[in-house]
Amino acid sequence: MNRYASKALYIPHIKACTMKKIAIFAKVHDPRCLGVAEELIAWLDAKGFCPLVEAHLARHLKCKYSVRSHDIPDQADLVVVLGGDGTLISVARLVGDRQVPILGVNLGSLGFLTEITLGEMYPALECCLLGDYEVSERMMLRASILRDDKEIEVHQVLNDVVINKGAMARIVDMETVVDDRYLTTFKADGLIISTPTGSTGYSLSANGPIIHPELDCLVITPICPHTLTNRPIVVASDARISITMQSQNEDIFLTLDGQVGVKLKYGDTIRIRRAEHRTKLVRSRSKDYFEVLRTKLKWGER
DSSP states (O other): OOTTOOTTSSOOOOOOOSOOEEEEEEOTTOHHHHHHHHHHHHHHHHTTOEEEEEHHHHHHHTOTTEEOGGGSTTTOSEEEEEEOHHHHHHHHHHHGGGTOOEEEEESSSOOSSOOEEHHHHHHHHHHHHTTOOOEEEEEEEEEEEEETTEEEEEEEESSEEEEEEOTTOOOEEEEEEETTEEEEEEEESEEEEEOTGGGGTHHHHTTOOOOOTTSOEEEEEEESOSSTTOOOEEEETTOOEEEEEOOOOSOEEEEETTTEEEEOOTTOEEEEEEEEEEEEEEOOSSOOHHHHHHHHHTTTOO
């Protein structure tokens, strides 16, 4: 038996299924994730399901079920992510517009997004395959970059869009407009536009509010503002936010979900609005969001 095998490995044979093709993503540099992925592939194969193993992971496992990551969204009925929140966020950007449910399995400390433990994985997976599961639908953002009035890049994000200066750069001036109405020109180290899901990420460390992830709204949080009265502000989910760079600094970057970076120039405009689709995360039946919040933020501890 694989040394990563969980006690929940041997479960009754699934009699009726609503899902057939199960995609698997994993943190490939973590030996434990690789071991669990190998076990999961064998489990699915033995029960007659079709594993779709992300190509990078398949190379590490020398697996025959390799599928290119960008081909997976159109084929998968369910996506299983083995790793932490960072791995799940990258997968959410990939499959979100296809509305494929994501089962996030955390193999480290409890995650805000990957809340299902290894011991819960097989029972949760069996329920999903039978169609007996609930999802938490998470709002996503569409962020586009305009340079010289031309849209040069478009990205979908789950957590946040961040404008940040380099370590040696001066304070950044960011003219911010909401629904074609001038809000202010933030003078700060940067600016965070987050979804409710992302409110417990970078925005929280910059004194932004915690927003329940199933609410619909956007949070604008300045990073170390020059004016202390510049505080985080929550706006409607259908708000259209436009931020124009007013500084000549050459060391300013746009970061998307903390994973994709784009260098910005003077006069660039970032337009942010709610994406048309949502990410569907399979819920854990053994814990709720507030329990995750208490555990992650260590509320009640001394």
